[in-house]
Amino acid sequence: MKDIKEKAIYFDMDGTIANLYAVEGWLGMLRAYDPTPYEQAKVMVNMSTLARLLNKLKTKGYHIGIVSWLSKIPQPIYDTQVKQAKRKWLMQHLPSVEFDEIKIVAHGTPKSQAVxxxxxxxxxxxxxxxxEWKGQAYDEKNILEILKNLSKNT
Ligand SMILES: [Mg+2]
Structure with a gap:
Protein backbone atom coordinates (compact mmCIF):
# COMPACT_ATOMS: atom_id res chain seq x y z
CA MET A 1 0.00 0.00 0.00
CA LYS A 2 1.30 3.38 -0.96
CA ASP A 3 0.84 6.30 1.36
CA ILE A 4 0.59 9.79 -0.04
CA LYS A 5 2.47 11.41 2.81
CA GLU A 6 3.71 14.74 1.53
CA LYS A 7 6.37 15.33 4.14
CA ALA A 8 8.94 13.28 2.30
CA ILE A 9 11.99 14.34 0.32
CA TYR A 10 13.78 12.07 -2.13
CA PHE A 11 16.97 12.52 -4.05
CA ASP A 12 18.18 10.93 -7.22
CA MET A 13 21.96 10.50 -7.13
CA ASP A 14 23.62 10.51 -10.58
CA GLY A 15 23.46 13.97 -12.09
CA THR A 16 21.55 15.36 -9.10
CA ILE A 17 23.87 15.18 -6.08
CA ALA A 18 26.65 12.94 -7.49
CA ASN A 19 28.48 14.14 -10.57
CA LEU A 20 28.86 10.73 -12.18
CA TYR A 21 28.85 12.11 -15.71
CA ALA A 22 31.88 14.28 -14.99
CA VAL A 23 34.08 11.30 -14.06
CA GLU A 24 36.48 10.81 -16.93
CA GLY A 25 35.65 7.63 -18.86
CA TRP A 26 32.55 6.91 -16.78
CA LEU A 27 30.53 5.35 -19.61
CA GLY A 28 33.26 2.96 -20.70
CA MET A 29 33.79 1.89 -17.10
CA LEU A 30 30.07 1.26 -16.56
CA ARG A 31 29.95 -0.79 -19.75
CA ALA A 32 32.90 -2.80 -18.45
CA TYR A 33 31.03 -3.38 -15.16
CA ASP A 34 33.45 -1.24 -13.19
CA PRO A 35 31.77 0.47 -10.19
CA THR A 36 34.61 2.96 -9.65
CA PRO A 37 32.87 6.01 -11.21
CA TYR A 38 30.08 5.76 -8.67
CA GLU A 39 32.64 5.97 -5.88
CA GLN A 40 34.67 8.73 -7.49
CA ALA A 41 31.78 11.02 -8.43
CA LYS A 42 32.22 14.49 -6.99
CA VAL A 43 29.48 16.22 -5.05
CA MET A 44 27.19 18.71 -6.81
CA VAL A 45 26.08 20.74 -3.80
CA ASN A 46 27.68 21.84 -0.55
CA MET A 47 27.22 18.67 1.44
CA SER A 48 27.56 20.16 4.91
CA THR A 49 24.80 22.64 4.08
CA LEU A 50 22.67 19.86 2.60
CA ALA A 51 23.21 17.70 5.70
CA ARG A 52 22.30 20.55 8.02
CA LEU A 53 19.08 21.26 6.09
CA LEU A 54 18.08 17.61 5.89
CA ASN A 55 18.62 17.07 9.59
CA LYS A 56 16.59 20.18 10.33
CA LEU A 57 13.77 18.94 8.09
CA LYS A 58 13.92 15.53 9.76
CA THR A 59 13.22 17.18 13.11
CA LYS A 60 10.15 18.72 11.47
CA GLY A 61 8.84 15.31 10.54
CA TYR A 62 10.19 14.90 7.03
CA HIS A 63 11.02 11.45 5.75
CA ILE A 64 14.33 11.61 3.85
CA GLY A 65 15.13 9.17 1.09
CA ILE A 66 17.25 8.25 -1.89
CA VAL A 67 15.78 6.81 -5.07
CA SER A 68 18.42 5.96 -7.62
CA TRP A 69 18.71 3.69 -10.64
CA LEU A 70 21.26 0.99 -11.23
CA SER A 71 23.34 0.94 -14.40
CA LYS A 72 21.48 0.43 -17.70
CA ILE A 73 22.56 -3.15 -18.33
CA PRO A 74 21.48 -5.43 -15.47
CA GLN A 75 24.13 -7.82 -14.18
CA PRO A 76 23.66 -9.36 -10.71
CA ILE A 77 27.22 -9.07 -9.40
CA TYR A 78 27.69 -5.60 -10.83
CA ASP A 79 24.33 -4.45 -9.47
CA THR A 80 25.44 -5.48 -5.98
CA GLN A 81 28.72 -3.60 -6.42
CA VAL A 82 26.91 -0.49 -7.64
CA LYS A 83 24.55 -0.59 -4.66
CA GLN A 84 27.55 -0.86 -2.33
CA ALA A 85 29.35 1.98 -4.12
CA LYS A 86 26.31 4.25 -3.88
CA ARG A 87 25.78 3.53 -0.18
CA LYS A 88 29.48 4.11 0.45
CA TRP A 89 29.27 7.43 -1.40
CA LEU A 90 26.33 8.52 0.78
CA MET A 91 28.14 7.52 3.95
CA GLN A 92 31.27 9.34 2.84
CA HIS A 93 29.60 12.57 1.74
CA LEU A 94 26.56 12.76 4.04
CA PRO A 95 27.78 10.94 7.15
CA SER A 96 25.50 12.80 9.55
CA VAL A 97 22.30 12.09 7.63
CA GLU A 98 20.37 9.02 8.66
CA PHE A 99 18.24 8.23 5.61
CA ASP A 100 14.81 6.82 6.30
CA GLU A 101 14.78 5.03 2.98
CA ILE A 102 17.40 4.14 0.37
CA LYS A 103 16.08 2.58 -2.83
CA ILE A 104 18.57 1.67 -5.52
CA VAL A 105 16.48 0.02 -8.20
CA ALA A 106 16.68 -1.30 -11.75
CA HIS A 107 17.21 1.28 -14.47
CA GLY A 108 13.85 2.45 -15.79
CA THR A 109 11.82 1.60 -12.68
CA PRO A 110 9.18 4.33 -12.22
CA LYS A 111 10.47 6.18 -9.18
CA SER A 112 7.00 6.85 -7.81
CA GLN A 113 6.53 3.09 -7.55
CA ALA A 114 9.88 2.45 -5.93
CA VAL A 115 9.36 4.57 -2.81
CA GLU A 132 6.19 10.59 -13.65
CA TRP A 133 6.46 11.66 -9.99
CA LYS A 134 3.20 12.20 -8.06
CA GLY A 135 4.25 15.08 -5.82
CA GLN A 136 6.45 18.10 -6.47
CA ALA A 137 9.57 17.47 -8.51
CA TYR A 138 12.58 19.68 -9.12
CA ASP A 139 15.77 19.39 -11.12
CA GLU A 140 19.26 19.57 -9.58
CA LYS A 141 19.75 23.32 -9.96
CA ASN A 142 18.34 24.88 -6.77
CA ILE A 143 18.35 22.09 -4.22
CA LEU A 144 19.70 24.10 -1.29
CA GLU A 145 17.49 27.14 -1.92
CA ILE A 146 14.36 24.99 -2.14
CA LEU A 147 15.23 23.12 1.05
CA LYS A 148 16.07 26.37 2.85
CA ASN A 149 12.63 27.76 2.00
CA LEU A 150 11.00 24.52 3.01
CA SER A 151 12.75 24.47 6.38
CA LYS A 152 11.68 28.06 7.04
CA ASN A 153 8.07 27.58 6.01
CA THR A 154 7.20 24.31 7.72
MG1 LIG B 1 19.96 11.21 -12.49
Whole structure:
Protein backbone atom coordinates (compact mmCIF):
# COMPACT_ATOMS: atom_id res chain seq x y z
CA MET A 1 0.00 0.00 0.00
CA LYS A 2 1.30 3.38 -0.96
CA ASP A 3 0.84 6.30 1.36
CA ILE A 4 0.59 9.79 -0.04
CA LYS A 5 2.47 11.41 2.81
CA GLU A 6 3.71 14.74 1.53
CA LYS A 7 6.37 15.33 4.14
CA ALA A 8 8.94 13.28 2.30
CA ILE A 9 11.99 14.34 0.32
CA TYR A 10 13.78 12.07 -2.13
CA PHE A 11 16.97 12.52 -4.05
CA ASP A 12 18.18 10.93 -7.22
CA MET A 13 21.96 10.50 -7.13
CA ASP A 14 23.62 10.51 -10.58
CA GLY A 15 23.46 13.97 -12.09
CA THR A 16 21.55 15.36 -9.10
CA ILE A 17 23.87 15.18 -6.08
CA ALA A 18 26.65 12.94 -7.49
CA ASN A 19 28.48 14.14 -10.57
CA LEU A 20 28.86 10.73 -12.18
CA TYR A 21 28.85 12.11 -15.71
CA ALA A 22 31.88 14.28 -14.99
CA VAL A 23 34.08 11.30 -14.06
CA GLU A 24 36.48 10.81 -16.93
CA GLY A 25 35.65 7.63 -18.86
CA TRP A 26 32.55 6.91 -16.78
CA LEU A 27 30.53 5.35 -19.61
CA GLY A 28 33.26 2.96 -20.70
CA MET A 29 33.79 1.89 -17.10
CA LEU A 30 30.07 1.26 -16.56
CA ARG A 31 29.95 -0.79 -19.75
CA ALA A 32 32.90 -2.80 -18.45
CA TYR A 33 31.03 -3.38 -15.16
CA ASP A 34 33.45 -1.24 -13.19
CA PRO A 35 31.77 0.47 -10.19
CA THR A 36 34.61 2.96 -9.65
CA PRO A 37 32.87 6.01 -11.21
CA TYR A 38 30.08 5.76 -8.67
CA GLU A 39 32.64 5.97 -5.88
CA GLN A 40 34.67 8.73 -7.49
CA ALA A 41 31.78 11.02 -8.43
CA LYS A 42 32.22 14.49 -6.99
CA VAL A 43 29.48 16.22 -5.05
CA MET A 44 27.19 18.71 -6.81
CA VAL A 45 26.08 20.74 -3.80
CA ASN A 46 27.68 21.84 -0.55
CA MET A 47 27.22 18.67 1.44
CA SER A 48 27.56 20.16 4.91
CA THR A 49 24.80 22.64 4.08
CA LEU A 50 22.67 19.86 2.60
CA ALA A 51 23.21 17.70 5.70
CA ARG A 52 22.30 20.55 8.02
CA LEU A 53 19.08 21.26 6.09
CA LEU A 54 18.08 17.61 5.89
CA ASN A 55 18.62 17.07 9.59
CA LYS A 56 16.59 20.18 10.33
CA LEU A 57 13.77 18.94 8.09
CA LYS A 58 13.92 15.53 9.76
CA THR A 59 13.22 17.18 13.11
CA LYS A 60 10.15 18.72 11.47
CA GLY A 61 8.84 15.31 10.54
CA TYR A 62 10.19 14.90 7.03
CA HIS A 63 11.02 11.45 5.75
CA ILE A 64 14.33 11.61 3.85
CA GLY A 65 15.13 9.17 1.09
CA ILE A 66 17.25 8.25 -1.89
CA VAL A 67 15.78 6.81 -5.07
CA SER A 68 18.42 5.96 -7.62
CA TRP A 69 18.71 3.69 -10.64
CA LEU A 70 21.26 0.99 -11.23
CA SER A 71 23.34 0.94 -14.40
CA LYS A 72 21.48 0.43 -17.70
CA ILE A 73 22.56 -3.15 -18.33
CA PRO A 74 21.48 -5.43 -15.47
CA GLN A 75 24.13 -7.82 -14.18
CA PRO A 76 23.66 -9.36 -10.71
CA ILE A 77 27.22 -9.07 -9.40
CA TYR A 78 27.69 -5.60 -10.83
CA ASP A 79 24.33 -4.45 -9.47
CA THR A 80 25.44 -5.48 -5.98
CA GLN A 81 28.72 -3.60 -6.42
CA VAL A 82 26.91 -0.49 -7.64
CA LYS A 83 24.55 -0.59 -4.66
CA GLN A 84 27.55 -0.86 -2.33
CA ALA A 85 29.35 1.98 -4.12
CA LYS A 86 26.31 4.25 -3.88
CA ARG A 87 25.78 3.53 -0.18
CA LYS A 88 29.48 4.11 0.45
CA TRP A 89 29.27 7.43 -1.40
CA LEU A 90 26.33 8.52 0.78
CA MET A 91 28.14 7.52 3.95
CA GLN A 92 31.27 9.34 2.84
CA HIS A 93 29.60 12.57 1.74
CA LEU A 94 26.56 12.76 4.04
CA PRO A 95 27.78 10.94 7.15
CA SER A 96 25.50 12.80 9.55
CA VAL A 97 22.30 12.09 7.63
CA GLU A 98 20.37 9.02 8.66
CA PHE A 99 18.24 8.23 5.61
CA ASP A 100 14.81 6.82 6.30
CA GLU A 101 14.78 5.03 2.98
CA ILE A 102 17.40 4.14 0.37
CA LYS A 103 16.08 2.58 -2.83
CA ILE A 104 18.57 1.67 -5.52
CA VAL A 105 16.48 0.02 -8.20
CA ALA A 106 16.68 -1.30 -11.75
CA HIS A 107 17.21 1.28 -14.47
CA GLY A 108 13.85 2.45 -15.79
CA THR A 109 11.82 1.60 -12.68
CA PRO A 110 9.18 4.33 -12.22
CA LYS A 111 10.47 6.18 -9.18
CA SER A 112 7.00 6.85 -7.81
CA GLN A 113 6.53 3.09 -7.55
CA ALA A 114 9.88 2.45 -5.93
CA VAL A 115 9.36 4.57 -2.81
CA UNK A 116 7.00 4.69 0.15
CA UNK A 117 5.79 8.28 -0.28
CA UNK A 118 5.58 9.44 -3.87
CA UNK A 119 3.41 12.40 -2.84
CA UNK A 120 6.52 14.07 -1.45
CA UNK A 121 9.30 16.02 -3.13
CA UNK A 122 11.73 14.57 -5.67
CA UNK A 123 14.98 16.11 -6.82
CA UNK A 124 16.00 14.48 -10.10
CA UNK A 125 17.94 15.69 -13.13
CA UNK A 126 15.81 13.61 -15.53
CA UNK A 127 12.68 15.24 -16.86
CA UNK A 128 10.98 11.86 -17.37
CA UNK A 129 11.33 11.03 -13.69
CA UNK A 130 10.02 14.42 -12.67
CA UNK A 131 7.01 14.05 -14.96
CA GLU A 132 6.19 10.59 -13.65
CA TRP A 133 6.46 11.66 -9.99
CA LYS A 134 3.20 12.20 -8.06
CA GLY A 135 4.25 15.08 -5.82
CA GLN A 136 6.45 18.10 -6.47
CA ALA A 137 9.57 17.47 -8.51
CA TYR A 138 12.58 19.68 -9.12
CA ASP A 139 15.77 19.39 -11.12
CA GLU A 140 19.26 19.57 -9.58
CA LYS A 141 19.75 23.32 -9.96
CA ASN A 142 18.34 24.88 -6.77
CA ILE A 143 18.35 22.09 -4.22
CA LEU A 144 19.70 24.10 -1.29
CA GLU A 145 17.49 27.14 -1.92
CA ILE A 146 14.36 24.99 -2.14
CA LEU A 147 15.23 23.12 1.05
CA LYS A 148 16.07 26.37 2.85
CA ASN A 149 12.63 27.76 2.00
CA LEU A 150 11.00 24.52 3.01
CA SER A 151 12.75 24.47 6.38
CA LYS A 152 11.68 28.06 7.04
CA ASN A 153 8.07 27.58 6.01
CA THR A 154 7.20 24.31 7.72
MG1 LIG B 1 19.96 11.21 -12.49
Missing amino acids: LYSGGILFDDEQGNRN
